[in-house]
Every structure is written in C-alpha cells, then in structure tokens.
Amino acid sequence: MKLPxxxxxxxxxxxxxxARQATLTKPPGALGRLEALxxxxxxxxxxxxxxxxxxxxIVCAGxxxxxxxGVSAYPQVVTQQMVLNFLRGGAAINVLARQxxxxxxxxxxxxxxxFDDHPDLVRGKVARGTADFTAGPAMTAAQADRCVQLGLDxxxxxxxxxxxxxxxxxMGIGNTTAASAIIAARxxxxxxxxxxxxTGVDDAQLQHKVAVIARALAVNAPAERDxxxxxxxxxxxAMAGVMLGAAARRVPIxxxxxxxxxxxxxxxxxxxxxxxxxxxxxxxxxxxHIAALEALGLSPLLDLDMRLGEGTxxxxxxxxxxxxxxxxxxxxxxxxxxxxxxxGR
Numbered sequence: 001m002k003l004p005x006x007x008x009x010x011x012x013x014x015x016x017x018x019a020r021q022a023t024l025t026k027p028p029g030a031l032g033r034l035e036a037l038x039x040x041x042x043x044x045x046x047x048x049x050x051x052x053x054x055x056x057x058i059v060c061a062g063x064x065x066x067x068x069x070g071v072s073a074y075p076q077v078v079t080q081q082m083v084l085n086f087l088r089g090g091a092a093i094n095v096l097a098r099q100x101x102x103x104x105x106x107x108x109x110x111x112x113x114x115f116d117d118h119p120d121l122v123r124g125k126v127a128r129g130t131a132d133f134t135a136g137p138a139m140t141a142a143q144a145d146r147c148v149q150l151g152l153d154x155x156x157x158x159x160x161x162x163x164x165x166x167x168x169x170x171m172g173i174g175n176t177t178a179a180s181a182i183i184a185a186r187x188x189x190x191x192x193x194x195x196x197x198x199t200g201v202d203d204a205q206l207q208h209k210v211a212v213i214a215r216a217l218a219v220n221a222p223a224e225r226d227x228x229x230x231x232x233x234x235x236x237x238a239m240a241g242v243m244l245g246a247a248a249r250r251v252p253i254x255x256x257x258x259x260x261x262x263x264x265x266x267x268x269x270x271x272x273x274x275x276x277x278x279x280x281x282x283x284x285x286x287x288x289h290i291a292a293l294e295a296l297g298l299s300p301l302l303d304l305d306m307r308l309g310e311g312t313x314x315x316x317x318x319x320x321x322x323x324x325x326x327x328x329x330x331x332x333x334x335x336x337x338x339x340x341x342x343x344g345r
Contacts, residue, residue: 001145004152009043017042021252023333026263027342033299033318037279043207044252044277049329052165052252055102056158057093057311058242059086061112062235063129063175063196065138066216067095071198071209077127077171080113083244086171086310087118093169093310100318102167107154109147111172116195120156124150126234132177133141133216136232138178143238144229148270151241155160159249164245165321167254167262167281169311170235173199176286181213181231181286185223186265195289196258196307219289225307228266239263244270247277252321254314257284257307261292268296279321280308282313 017039022028029035032267042048061083067076085091086106088274089098097104107122108115112129115121126146130138139147158166176198183194193212197206208342217223220230228237240263246253247267255264255278280293293300301317334341 001149003244003271006244006271007250008273009040009276010046011043013046013048014039014043017048017328019184020048020328023335024331025334025339026331030180031157034327037321037324041252041325045250049184050326051061052162052318054162054317055100056163057097057102057104057153057167057169057315058107058154059093059104059169059171059216059311060109060238061171062175062233064178065130065132065175066134066212066232067174068132069134069212070088070205071212072173073201073205074173074263076112076173079171082171083108083115086118091310092308092312093315096212096312096315100315102315102318104344105154105158107150107238109150109238116316122154124154124238126150130233133181133231134212134219138222138232139229139234140331141226141229143234144226147234147237148241151238152245154238155245157240159199159251163251165252165254165318166242167311167314167318168239168257168260169256169314171240171311172233172235175233175235175259177209177213178231178233178236180257180288181216181223182227182236182262182265183292184213184217185227185231186269187263187291189291191217194216194291196286196288202274227269233265236266239340240270243274243278247274252279253277253329254279254281254317254321255282256311256314257309258286258289258292259309260290260311260314261296264296265292279317281317284313
C-alpha cells in the first residue's frame with residue numbers, strides 16, 4: 001500500500017495569522033487557546049480565509065473477536081444495531097451532527113453482519129470482525145493494508161463531495177479493549193493505566209479486561225511494531241486511513257475519544273506528519289485517552305465527562321474551530337476601529 005504524501009503546515013500562513021492576532025482589538029492572548037488554534041488552522045489550510053463550512057463526520061464500524069473473552073457489557077450484535085440506528089438518524093452523533101451542520105457517513109469496515117445499500121453507508125467490509133487477539137494477531141498484514149486503504153478511499157469520496165473539516169468517530173463492541181491495547185503498545189504504559197470501563201463494566205469485569213489486554217500484548221509482542229495488525233480493529237485502521245487522506249489534502253481532522261485517538265496513534269505511526277493536522281475535540285473519561293493525547297501532544301478543546309464515542313465530542317468542537325477562525329478574520333484591528341493600543345497609539 002502506498003501512503004499519500006502529507007505536506008508540512010504552511011509556516012508563512014501561520015506567521016501571517018500570528019501577526020494579525022497581534023493587531024486585533026484585544027489584549028495579547030486574551031482569547032487564550034482560540035488564538036493558537038486559529039494560527040494552526042491557518043497553517044493547516046495554507047490561508048487565513050479558511051472556514052469549516054462543509055463538514056462531515058465519518059463513523060467507521062467494525063466488530064472484534066476479543067469479545068469472546070467477555071470484555072464488554074453489551075453483546076456483539078449491538079454493533080450492527082447501532083449502524084442501523086446511525087443510518088436512520090437516531091443516534092447521538094446524528095443529533096449533534098444536525099446541530100452543527102455536518103453530514104454523517106457510516107463505513108462498514110468489518111461488522112459481523114451485512115447491510116442493504118444506503119446513501120450514507122460505505123460497504124467496505126474487510127472481514128466479519130477481527131480475530132481474537134489473545135490467541136494471535138487481530139488481522140493479517142494484508143487486511144491491515146485494506147482497512148487503511150478503505151479510509152483513504154472514503155475520505156477521497158468525501159472531498160469530492162466538498163469537505164473543509166472532518167470529525168472521525170466509530171462504533172464497535174469490544175473496541176475499547178483494542179484501543180487500550182494500542183495505546184499501551186504505543187505509549188509503553190501498563191494496561192492497568194490505560195484501561196477503562198468502556199461500555200460500563202463492573203470492577204471484576206474491569207480487572208478481567210486488563211488481564212485480557214495484558215495477555216494480548218504478551219502473545220503479540222512486540223506490539224509496538226505492526227500495531228494495527230496485531231491488536232487493532234478494522235474500523236480503527238479505516239479511521240487512521242481517513243486521517244492520513246484528510247491530512248494529505250490539508251483538511252483539519254477533529255479526533256474524538258479513546259478509539260478515535262488510538263486510530264490517530266496508528267496514523268502517526270504510519271506517517272508522523274499527520275500529527276500537525278490533528279485537533280482533539282474533547283477529553284474522554286477513559287484513562288487511556290489522556291495517555292494517548294499526551295503522546296500526541298494534544299490538548300482537548302472540551303471536557304464534558306463524555307465516553308460515548310461515535311464522533312460526538314469531535315462534532316461538538318466544530319463551532320469552537322469556527323469561532324477561532326471567525327475571530328481571526330472578522331475582528332477589527334486597533335487601526336480599523338480607532339482604538340488605542342497598549343502603547344497609547
């Protein structure tokens with residue numbers, strides 16, 4: 001598989017944005033992180049007049065063989081049921097996407113069920129769920145390539161429809177186990193430090209989940225190499241592909257919670273330059289999410305104690321991204337407004 005080239009952030013555009021920030025009618029730094037965000041967005045887009053007008057949430061779905069180990073409070077069939085819910089427009093991500101003016105595209109990367117054609121569904125099934133990675137790799141190297149390529153193809157299609165910003169979400173019973181294994185492998189943290197309750201398991205189930213992840217890492221050692229194939233998921237690989245394809249086209253990427261950020265770690269493993277295009281929408285209550293954000297050097301825009309996934313936290317951050325750019329573009333300068341600057345002139 002040939003990965004696309006990812007351009008560096010536009011340093012000239014960032015300098016121009018920083019210079020304009022210094023002239024706006026406010027004390028320096030008074031808009032806090034919005035100012036730094038606007039400068040980075042200018043660097044991503046390569047221009048100061050960019051706005052996130054055409055918005056999409058790409059929700060990648062897949063099933064996981066590790067559910068056979070009893071790591072989820074919900075049965076595997078819920079993955080299929082929730083995909084149908086997305087397509088009917090009844091899930092939380094549909095509600096929030098409608099609120100922020102984003103379309104929702106659902107990708108079947110590896111659900112253990114088949115779906116009828118639907119205008120909002122991409123049928124790209126790599127297989128009907130991954131293998132149980134406590135007994136060996138989650139997928140073959142060829143399957144890992146296929147799910148990343150699926151993500152690249154999906155984002156190319158979305159760009160053809162018109163795309164200024166993309167939020168990346170997911171659905172897959174068992175995928176917090178896969179994501180925690182990825183984060184442990186990529187950060188060197190112990191499974192106990194990066195594993196949370198996911199769908200809401202109790203204390204005993206949580207300890208079992210930690211043990212399952214530890215076993216998977218031991219069986220697939222060293223999982224810090226070929227991480228996607230060894231302990232990943234088809235939807236996680238597709239999400240990584242979406243991120244790689246978006247960055248190659250200078251499209252800002254809003255990542256979501258634990259699983260989305262694990263996919264970002266995979267994307268950065270494959271192409272480190274993608275890191276500059278990632279924006280953390282929110283901070284999940286899952287402990288592994290914090291570790292993954294730290295590894296990526298990202299500070300989340302929101303902290304609402306969420307842990308739903310689907311791209312919900314990323315979608316909620318879209319208006320903040322717009323606010324950062326509108327203040328940069330539309331605020332008057334001191335000269336324009338006839339307002340004295342800090343030196344009295």
